[in-house]
Amino acid sequence: MLRPAVPDPSRPLPLHAVSATRAIEAAAAAILPPHTLMQRAGLAVARLARALAPHARTIWIACGPGNNGGDGLEAAAQLQGLGSSVVVTWLGDPDRASPDTRASLARAQAAGVGFAPAPPDGLTPRDLCIDALLGIGARRAPQGRMAEWIAAMNASAAPTLAVDVPTGLSADTGSTLISGAQSDHLAPGSSVIHAKFTLSLLTLKPGLFTALGRDTAGTVWWDDLDMPPPAESAVAELRATPPRPPRPQASHKGHWGDIAVIGGEGLARRGRGMTGAAQLAATAALHAGAGRVMLCLLDEGALSALPEQAELMLRRFEAIDPQRSTVVCGCGGGEAVQTVLPEVLEHSARLVLDADALNRIAADAELRTRLQRRQQSHRATVLTPHPLEAARLLGTDAHSVQADRIAAARALVAAFGCTVILKGSGSIIAAPDRTPVINTTGNARLATGGTGDVLAGLCGARLAVVPDPFEAAVTAVQEHGAAADHFPPAQALTALRLAQALQP
Ligand SMILES: NC(=O)C1=CN([C@@H]2O[C@H](COP(=O)(O)OP(=O)(O)OC[C@H]3O[C@@H](n4cnc5c(N)ncnc54)[C@H](O)[C@@H]3O)[C@@H](O)[C@H]2O)[C@@H](O)CC1
Ligand SMILES: Nc1ncnc2c1ncn2[C@@H]1O[C@H](COP(=O)(O)OP(=O)(O)O)[C@@H](O)[C@H]1O
Ligand SMILES: [K+]
Structure with missing residues (x-):
């Protein structure tokens, strides 16, 4: 047919x-x-x-x-x-x-x-x-x-x-x-x-x-x-996620998860201000319906100026309770994220690792071991690398990752035992013992700075309420792309606007 x-x-x-x-x-x-x-x-x-x-x-x-x-x-x-x-x-x-x-x-x-x-x-x-x-x-x-x-x-x-x-x-x-x-x-x-x-x-x-x-x-x-239908198993599959059921009337913010976004190295440290990346992830989590969103910037100096959104709560790292939160770590994290990573990896109940968190882990054998240990204690972890970050984690180059994206995503799963989102056109979502999914939503309007931070925040919001990290990741990637597909054609798609277009 x-x-x-x-x-x-x-x-x-x-x-x-x-x-x-x-x-x-x-x-x-x-x-x-x-x-x-x-x-x-x-x-x-x-x-x-x-x-x-x-x-x-x-x-x-x-x-x-x-x-x-x-x-x-x-x-x-x-x-x-x-x-x-x-x-x-x-x-x-x-x-x-x-x-x-x-x-x-x-x-x-x-x-x-x-x-x-x-x-x-x-x-x-x-x-x-x-x-x-x-x-x-x-x-x-x-x-x-x-x-x-x-x-x-x-x-x-x-x-x-x-x-x-x-x-x-x-x-x-x-x-x-x-x-x-x-x-x-x-x-x-x-x-x-x-x-x-x-x-x-x-x-x-x-x-x-x-x-x-x-x-x-x-x-x-x-x-x-x-x-x-053939007996041979599929190497991957295309999926459509069903619409989310309406929220129960009697629900309260505690049902929808605490998200702690940790990242955003400040301008003072190395002359590279990246607080916006963490703020984008936090904004995405908020608009995606998270119950409470806490923003932990790796820059004391920025604390008085941020956030522009009153709903975001500022936290020092010591004031975050990673065991009760879904932690999104790494967006704009620069070098500063290195110092918090051991604790983040050790104590976070549910964890999304993006950008510089992945780069630091790629460069540090002890952090890699800590990441691998999370699998043994069955704590949900989602990695969201773009091809170059994936290449660093695998000790190869981006060209090799792109030459076989499904194989690269599977290699990351084998190495770290996590759920992996390999981003890019046709993002691959892979996890232990699951058939990888190729996402069909999204378009090249997403090829603009910060949209990956938005995905990390959205992923955190879904991971907070969906027990299976693979399902949470599939849903987040699908919604992220769909938000870009439905974005008004006459308006420039920027990461902040994309974050604000997300829905609970
Ligand atoms: N036999 C059948 O009943 C069916 C065949 N199908 C069709 O058959 C295709 C597969 O057929 P084949 O196995 O013959 O493979 P292809 O038709 O894709 O090509 C193989 C032939 O091309 C040569 N070749 C490979 N690369 C080349 C290149 N760069 N320049 C020049 N020649 C090159 C090979 O030496 C070989 O002779 C499927 O993609 C599909 O279209 C399907 O429709 C299913 C049914
Ligand atoms: N051409 C494209 N088609 C579909 N999705 C894309 C395309 N380009 C980028 N994206 C998506 O946009 C996001 C970009 O993330 P990333 O590369 O980490 O950027 P940043 O670090 O600037 O946020 C990813 O979710 C990626 O899958
Ligand atoms: K052909």
Whole structure:
């Protein structure tokens, strides 16, 4: 069945690694008559193409040498049969093609599909390009004619529908394929399709939703080719969190948690004032509905000037009771956070660690041991690194983290036994013994200073009332992105405004 790849609260959508998809495909092929899967795949592509571009004069289908190209040939046969004018450019060789692909080639030829050596000229926005160059079999960066066709498709006025995966993107990681490795950025001239739509076949692939996936895949559709849900476990999933139930009338502030935000190194210490970061986290916690929010700035000098919000309570570190609070530590913490971290790690009942708290822990073996010990005493801890902070914790570089974000999040979980939010486009939420979640909300308007502090505060507010730290983190990330998605388009999204737009 064809459906948009949008989860609803009652049903997470499983994402399968290429290895699992291969096993699912083999199991399906074993019980179906020959060529059935590819025929279903081609029909699904053709139907979606007709729905997306009903008035197309020309549909250009670029087909690669493998079975992704076979899906394209099958779609060509179907579309020609439905009355479309199809031009196929094919990189394959009938003698080396799979039996499925050869059968689809014969059907396309019999249907009267036009084969051309080069892409058609003069496509208009009403026409359609279909990228069937490479799917899950992609192993290296496209070169030669394949790279030329990718460039032509990206330059075309017609929108592109990618079959299974945009060519040039890794289905597993959402990074681009470069020679012998994977890249986390779209270098000028990178050979990767920029699709307006992608139809993922049989399974949904994680790379479509994280790293460069969202930029290159466009709107993602999924067709399970009428196969039952597979037994193979998902490498990650997409989830939608249900709306929160209304607060009971008889509730009071004690029900909604005490949040202690510890951070904000002052200007006096090193000439880098970062008190605003802690204040943003505290503001976010307040607007997200926390019962009481205490702000502990790591700068005595600032205490008279802050906070601007009367609801925030100022506290010295000694006056915080970490055992009764949900502690959010690290936002703008600078070097000053180092001195409080041993106690924070030792005594906080529930803890969110962000920014400089993570940087200090990365640089200090004793702090790392204290963090690991929290798992043994079953105290909830959520780490909220961006890719560079994650890299410091893992002893690697941000490029390597971005090259496989799910693996990086899992490595952090394995190292520290905490819930981890690896931030960025398609944030990954991972925890011990849980299937990682890729968040689908949020957009590049969040790429502005301080929005991570807002997430940390929001995460604290949810952790205060949701016993399971993984669920609290999934909810917080989803709400943070949704607040950005619903933010007025004509107004600049700043971190403070985002914090104020959060809801209990
Ligand atoms: N066989 C079937 O019945 C089905 C096939 N499906 C399709 O089959 C695809 C997987 O097919 P394949 O395993 O053949 O993989 P692909 O079609 O993705 O590509 C594999 C072929 O491309 C070559 N190749 C890899 N990287 C290249 C590069 N950079 N430049 C040039 N050639 C390169 C490989 O050597 C191999 O010949 C899926 O993505 C999906 O589209 C699915 O629709 C499910 C059903
Ligand atoms: N392009 C993007 N798409 C989706 N979310 C993004 C994007 N860029 C940033 N974000 C989100 O914005 C927040 C930024 O956090 P961070 O990098 O810690 O910034 P800061 O330290 O300035 O607060 C994270 O939640 C991140 O996931
Ligand atoms: K493709």
